[in-house]
Amino acid sequence: MDSGFIDLLRRQLKVDAATEIAADSPLRDLGMDSMRSIELLFTIEDTYGITLPDSELNETVFGSPGSLWAAVAAQLPPEQVAR
Numbered sequence: 001m002d003s004g005f006i007d008l009l010r011r012q013l014k015v016d017a018a019t020e021i022a023a024d025s026p027l028r029d030l031g032m033d034s035m036r037s038i039e040l041l042f043t044i045e046d047t048y049g050i051t052l053p054d055s056e057l058n059e060t061v062f063g064s065p066g067s068l069w070a071a072v073a074a075q076l077p078p079e080q081v082a083r
Contacts, residue, residue: 001069002081008047009065012040023066037062044068050075 006021013031015021021030025078032040045051050059056071073081 001065002073003048005069005072006065008043009040012036012043021065023069024064027062027064029069032062044072048072048076048080 001023009015009021009027009030010017013027013036015030019030021062027037041052050072052071052075061067063070
């Protein structure tokens with residue numbers, strides 16, 4: 001996952017720096033609710049200049065940072081995806 005993506009999640013979910021955000025951390029445990037998921041979607045799309053397809057707007061994709069990053073990364077050019 002991109003470190004900027006982790007920072008974006010911290011800001012949007014109001015997660016302090018001491019809390020680990022792992023790829024498999026449940027986003028609900030980090031404060032995700034339906035309103036925050038909408039705000040997060042808009043922030044991700046604005047930040048990365050992408051539009052997530054409707055098929056990706058589901059509980060599975062928004063279930064963890066790793067699954068959400070995979071959906072974001074799939075919309076980015078390869079050179080923009082952190083390795």
